[in-house]
Amino acid sequence: xxxxxxxxVVSGNYAAAYAVKHARVQVVAAYPITPQTSIIEKIAExxxxxxxxxxxxxxxxxxxxxxxTIGASATGARAFTAxxxxxxxxMHEMLHWASGARLxxxxxxxxxxxxxxxxxxxxxxxxxxxxxxGWMQFYAxxxxxxxxxxxxxxxxxxxVNVPVMVVESAFILSxxxxxxxxxxxxxxxxxxxxxxxxxxLTDFDNPVSVGALATPNDYYEFRYKLAKAHEDAKKVIKDVxxxxxxxxxxxxxxxxxxxxxxxxxxxFMGMGSLMGTVKQAVDLLRDEGYRVGxxxxxxxxxxxxxxLEAIAxxxxxxxxxxxxxxxxxEGILFNEAKGALYNTGERPLMxxxxxxxxxxxxxxxxxxxxxxxxxxxxxxxxxDREVEWYHLKR
Amino acid sequence: xxIPESVKKRLTLPAEEHFYAGHTACQGCxxxxxxxxxxxxxxxxxxxxxxxxxxxxxxxxxxxxxLDANLFHxxxxxxxxxxxxxxxxxxxxxxxxxxxxxxxxxxxxxxxGTADIGLQALSGFLERGHDAVYxxxxxxxxxxxxxxxxxxTPYGAWTTNTPGGKRHFLEKRHKKKVIDIVIAHxxxxxxxxxxxxxxxxxxxxxKAQKIPGPSFIQLFSPxxxxxxxxxxxxxxxxxxxxxxAYFPLFExxxxxxxxxxxxxxxxxKPIEEFLKYQGRFKYMTKEDIQILQEWVNHEWEKLQxxxxxxx
Numbered sequence: 001x002x003x004x005x006x007x008x009v010v011s012g013n014y015a016a017a018y019a020v021k022h023a024r025v026q027v028v029a030a031y032p033i034t035p036q037t038s039i040i041e042k043i044a045e046x047x048x049x050x051x052x053x054x055x056x057x058x059x060x061x062x063x064x065x066x067x068x069t070i071g072a073s074a075t076g077a078r079a080f081t082a083x084x085x086x087x088x089x090x091m092h093e094m095l096h097w098a099s100g101a102r103l104x105x106x107x108x109x110x111x112x113x114x115x116x117x118x119x120x121x122x123x124x125x126x127x128x129x130x131x132x133x134g135w136m137q138f139y140a141x142x143x144x145x146x147x148x149x150x151x152x153x154x155x156x157x158x159x160v161n162v163p164v165m166v167v168e169s170a171f172i173l174s175x176x177x178x179x180x181x182x183x184x185x186x187x188x189x190x191x192x193x194x195x196x197x198x199x200x201l202t203d204f205d206n207p208v209s210v211g212a213l214a215t216p217n218d219y220y221e222f223r224y225k226l227a228k229a230h231e232d233a234k235k236v237i238k239d240v241x242x243x244x245x246x247x248x249x250x251x252x253x254x255x256x257x258x259x260x261x262x263x264x265x266x267x268f269m270g271m272g273s274l275m276g277t278v279k280q281a282v283d284l285l286r287d288e289g290y291r292v293g294x295x296x297x298x299x300x301x302x303x304x305x306x307x308l309e310a311i312a313x314x315x316x317x318x319x320x321x322x323x324x325x326x327x328x329x330e331g332i333l334f335n336e337a338k339g340a341l342y343n344t345g346e347r348p349l350m351x352x353x354x355x356x357x358x359x360x361x362x363x364x365x366x367x368x369x370x371x372x373x374x375x376x377x378x379x380x381x382x383x384d385r386e387v388e389w390y391h392l393k394r
Numbered sequence: 395x396x397i398p399e400s401v402k403k404r405l406t407l408p409a410e411e412h413f414y415a416g417h418t419a420c421q422g423c424x425x426x427x428x429x430x431x432x433x434x435x436x437x438x439x440x441x442x443x444x445x446x447x448x449x450x451x452x453x454x455x456x457x458x459x460x461l462d463a464n465l466f467h468x469x470x471x472x473x474x475x476x477x478x479x480x481x482x483x484x485x486x487x488x489x490x491x492x493x494x495x496x497x498x499x500x501x502x503x504x505x506x507g508t509a510d511i512g513l514q515a516l517s518g519f520l521e522r523g524h525d526a527v528y529x530x531x532x533x534x535x536x537x538x539x540x541x542x543x544x545x546x547t548p549y550g551a552w553t554t555n556t557p558g559g560k561r562h563f564l565e566k567r568h569k570k571k572v573i574d575i576v577i578a579h580x581x582x583x584x585x586x587x588x589x590x591x592x593x594x595x596x597x598x599x600x601k602a603q604k605i606p607g608p609s610f611i612q613l614f615s616p617x618x619x620x621x622x623x624x625x626x627x628x629x630x631x632x633x634x635x636x637x638x639a640y641f642p643l644f645e646x647x648x649x650x651x652x653x654x655x656x657x658x659x660x661x662x663k664p665i666e667e668f669l670k671y672q673g674r675f676k677y678m679t680k681e682d683i684q685i686l687q688e689w690v691n692h693e694w695e696k697l698q699x700x701x702x703x704x705x
Binding site for chain 2: 026027029053054055056057058059060061063064065067068069070071072073074075076077079093094097201202203204205207208209210211212213214215218
């Protein structure tokens with residue numbers, strides 16, 4: 001069957017809901033929270049209209065949302081949930097459980113700032129605070145990537161038996177309508193066949209015990225296997241991203257998407273929707289003669305260390321844009337990137353710009369202002385400061 | 395060992411065994427008996443979910459399993475949610491759930507994991523109407539962590555974080571009535587049971603299997619380690635809990651209450667009978683015992699009235 005995309009104008013959240021339907025997810029357990037809610041509302045609508053026969057469990061908390069999703073996935077079903085901010089934080093304990101039990105769950109997290117003060121707007125600290133839970137993390141730049149990300153994530157997760165968090169921005173993506181090219185069901189089915197579980201709870205002649213106590217003599221190896229699965233996932237991510245590109249025209253074979261790297265003095269590096277703004281600004285800056293490029297980190301876990309090293313080799317500076325912060329230290333992507341390069345010998349000048357926290361607008365003029373600052377740093381050959389709270393009212 | 399047919403005919407419990415010997419429960423453990431009975435009733439076509447509790451350990455460390463049935467270990471507060479997810483997945487995958495030939499989805503959690511930290515997930519499970527059986531084995535404290543009080547610990551009981559001392563004891567609250575909280579959800583079937591009355595327990599498990607929707611059984615399970623009682627007295631203590639009406643056996647089925655034998659037999663024995671073998675109650679004075687007796691009398695009267703009115 002020839003691929004002819006079905007174009008729909010949908011929000012990022014609806015793009016996620018359509019992807020869930022097209023992925024033939026069998027169980028959805030979820031709890032409402034702004035700005036995630038319209039994902040599960042749309043899925044519930046699909047069920048009410050008879051467009052899907054998903055088993056839907058409207059649970060009483062996010063903790064139970066993840067627990068029920070875990071129960072469903074362990075039983076052998078393809079399972080999904082979605083959340084944001086406080087809800088993700090409430091799930092924290094069970095995120096470890098999902099990865100430890102090696103369950104290929106896919107979840108959408110709509111990046112939202114943590115309270116207090118209350119905020120419902122975009123901020124990456126909620127998902128990045130789950131860094132060490134053993135989940136893979138994919139950051140979508142736009143609604144199309146939300147849709148594609150969910151479909152690819154099931155294939156990747158089910159290959160390495162590690163859960164994936166697909167992350168999109170509050171409102172900027174979740175509630176903003178854009179054209180999304182959807183894939184006819186038959187072709188999604190070819191790309192994403194039914195799940196073949198590592199284990200199930202339904203072989204009644206050969207019962208299993210999952211998650212039993214492991215003594216100090218065994219626990220260590222369980223952890224290593226999960227670490228190895230993340231390492232192995234890098235190749236799987238690239239292969240699946242390449243296959244997706246060959247089938248549907250959008251290539252995801254690199255974990256970091258780059259632009260103008262070859263002749264750039266410095267690049268902007270960041271994740272998620274803000275990189276859409278950066279891409280537009282970079283085009284304008286290049287017209288003005290700036291030797292600048294971009295590096296959009298698609299996968300934060302596993303961390304694309306090797307691809308970052310190749311970028312660091314070819315540029316003099318990296319301006320990291322962190323819509324997040326690790327208190328007592330610095331922006332989280334900045335911290336990760338610096339750490340990844342330490343033993344490689346590639347040490348471009350790196351500066352961390354803290355931008356857009358709690359949904360503060362981050363626009364093309366902001367990118368240009370940062371380019372100005374970064375250009376001066378490169379010319380001088382040294383940093384003015386390492387971390388800058390870019391928007392701060394003075 | 396093969397049981398001769400002549401013996402089998404006289405057995406009052408199912409002969410089949412899906413709970414292996416060699417498990418790691420303490421001597422005289424009520425919970426291990428209870429789990430054995432559950433598997434006798436439901437057999438292998440069962441998925442058991444166990445949160446953090448004594449049974450986490452009893453079920454065996456990796457790679458061993460005491461259970462001859464599928465077992466999913468989960469976090470403390472999640473039993474109600476996990477069994478909901480398992481049930482939903484089975485339905486999505488085309489399995490028949492509950493009923494004579496259906497897959498049995500069982501949550502097996504302690505009193506701490508049910509009355510306290512797992513109460514929210516339990517409530518969600520009950521209210522959404524999943525086809526599964528939740529069994530709370532009630533040993534009246536957090537025994538696996540070393541005997542700390544739970545909402546289900548009775549008035550006057552010593553625990554390590556509500557100790558008795560020279561001046562007074564700290565556990566001044568009566569036992570939380572989890573079964574009443576469950577019944578407030580108006581589920582089709584809820585019951586109390588005791589390891590001292592296995593035929594009654596298995597009858598209730600079988601009934602829970604037949605009735606669609608969520609079922610709940612609160613199983614009284616003595617713990618010699620935590621109750622400071624002789625290991626050979628567990629069954630006697632459990633029997634006395636019923637005979638003193640401290641833990642009466644009853645069922646709630648489609649809105650109707652029924653008090654079961656032997657709770658129907660005669661006037662309850664005095665509460666001292668239940669307390670006598672248990673070191674955990676040694677700090678109680680005569681006045682304290684009277685306070686507990688009055689609570690038992692009140693709760694027993696309430697249950698009898700419910701059974702008389704909605705029987």
